[in-house]
Amino acid sequence: MRKWVVAGLAAAAVALAGVTALAGAAAQKVTLVAKEFSYTPNKITVKAGQPVQLVLDNKGVIEHDFVVDRFKVKMGLVQPGKTGTVAFTPNAKGTFPFYCSVPGHKEAGMTGTLVVQ
Numbered sequence: 001m002r003k004w005v006v007a008g009l010a011a012a013a014v015a016l017a018g019v020t021a022l023a024g025a026a027a028q029k030v031t032l033v034a035k036e037f038s039y040t041p042n043k044i045t046v047k048a049g050q051p052v053q054l055v056l057d058n059k060g061v062i063e064h065d066f067v068v069d070r071f072k073v074k075m076g077l078v079q080p081g082k083t084g085t086v087a088f089t090p091n092a093k094g095t096f097p098f099y100c101s102v103p104g105h106k107e108a109g110m111t112g113t114l115v116v117q
């Protein structure tokens with residue numbers, strides 16, 4: 001009888017470990033809305049060491065993109081009314097700027113802050 005209980009507990013522990021591992025690997029999905037000349041939200045927070053899937057929804061009337069120099073993230077230009085996606089894994093904690101690399105947009109205020117915890 002005792003043997004069965006131990007075996008049952010061991011199976012439960014293995015199942016729990018499996019669920020935890022899956023959760024750890026799941027991408028952190030973040031959606032930003034871009035327009036002239038801002039991101040909403042302009043501050044995003046993610047966990048270090050876990051993949052991030054970032055979607056940029058361009059609700060503006062001209063092209064925009066999304067760049068984080070620190071993690072070599074550079075999304076291709078996203079046309080107005082379209083969405084773009086980029087995946088990366090932030091491997092350092094801290095606060096890092098992101099911006100739109102279309103000439104003049106960063107200067108016009110199209111910037112934001114990526115917080116990695």
Ligand SMILES: [Cu+2]
Nearest residue numbers: 064100102105
């Ligand atoms: Cu832009």
